[in-house]
Amino acid sequence: MVESQKGVLTEPAQHSVMLVLHDVAPQTWEDYRTFVQAVDHLGNIPITWLVVPDFHRRNVVATDIDFQRRMHHRLERGDELALHGYYHCDDGPKPRNPHEYFMRRIYTWEGEFYSLGQQQALHRLHAGIEVFRHNDWPLHGFVAPAWLMSQGTRAALRTLPLAYTSDPQHLFTLPDFTALDAPGIVWSARSAWRRGLSKVISDHREVRLENAATIRLGLHPVDMRHEFSRDYWLNTLQRLIEKGRKPMTKFAWLSTQAPSLRSVA
DSSP states (O other): OEEOTTSOEEOOOOOEEEEEEEEESGGGHHHHHHHHHHHHHHSSOOEEEEEOTBGGGSOBGGGOHHHHHHHHHHHHTTOEEEEOOSSOSOOSSOOOSHHHHIIIIIIOSOOTTSSOOHHHHHHHHHHHHHHHHHTTOOBOBBOOGGGOOOHHHHHHHHTSSOOEEEOSSEEEETTTTEEEEOOEEEOOOSSHHHHHHHHHHHHHHHHHTTTOSEEEEEEOGGGGGSHHHHHHHHHHHHHHHHTTOEEOOHHHHHHHHOSOOOOBO
16 A cells, blocks of 8 residues: 555555567467467466458458458457558668668668658558458557657658557657657567577566566567477466466557547547
8 A cells, every 4th residue: 555645545556567479460360379379378368469461462451251250359358459660671762871771671671661751651551540440440659660750751641540658768759759758678589699698688678677657568479480499488377477467468558658548439
């Protein structure tokens, strides 16, 4: 119990954990299937699925009826679907300077919204929103691939009826981009040495975040292809819940922090 400014005893706010699956598309569904079954076996744990409408230009959600049914089923369980780019690949003009080259060719090849102008970003955002509307999927948030957004993308988001976007350590309410601390843990799992290093860094980060109001677990399909990383995520999720953290979707958590949020109808 804690004492408020008026002297009334109240319960302290419960800490939370968000399970967020990135790069969700027909192609990556099989990567996640076994892990999600294990999560469902733990109990009622809501998941935020970051859906890519046409992953790498060869996974068209709008024409995949089986995938649409799976997402409807997840919504019925209490999960959240968020828009995660449109193609999730950087198909813009060649980098113009060393900094752009590093961000778009070394750091990642998937920063789709890193170099888009406002109208280009709006075009892809509207196309993604239409996929959600066509399927009657509630839409509250947009997450840029690799969390990289141009100023044009930020300007575009200010004009749309979305509630939030994010970077690796924050959720931002829209349209004003008010930052809320929501630190995350994420792995680089493409090689054995990266997985080993990710485990060391993540264990250390979890200790540092012990008192954080919320922790985001950001999973990627490649994490699911290796038993070592897959077991890490399941064990960490279970441990954080056993420590008293309440599992929540992104939008559910945001609704407790900023009750007046907008979203696509």
